[in-house]
Amino acid sequence: MDVRKIVKILDEKGEVSLDTWKVISVRKNEDGTADVLYRNRHVGSDDNPVFLWVYANVVEEDWDVRVLERITFQKEDLLWLLKYIFPKVKVYKGLAK
Template sequence: MDIREILQKLHEKGEVSRETWKPLSVKKNKDGTVDVLYKNRLIGTEEDPVFLWIYANVVEDEEFDVKVLERITFKKEDIKWILRYAQP
């Protein structure tokens, strides 16, 4: 499973538009899933960016496929808010 193939498959399936979202990071997990973080190219600013996080299952049976399990759009201020309440 190549990272470029994963990003290409997400684009081909219409899950993520390359014109709108710039990939920032891909993390492969041991269970066959991936976490992909994107930054919006059209809305938001450098100081106040908009992000998209996708959690997807990578299927490598007869035909390679990527199935989105979860997706969240958020801003930096959302992460700060979550961390404030998630920290013990």
């Protein structure tokens, strides 16, 4: 299924309104799922935007998309994760171990 169709189905089902959320990135995974990243058009600022990440199951035979997980976050949340999670990960020549 085309990534544009995935976004359209999520909008038509009322899962994610394109009036409120702007699509930033869509990634289809080999296991039949998709990651969709949105940015809120109305809430947040240029310095600290509000994002929505949707993890969805793509059902090709039914031409359907089912939301498995959704997380709303701000840029400051990512900075917090980077500060507390990634210092504990050792990096050797660009690869996390």
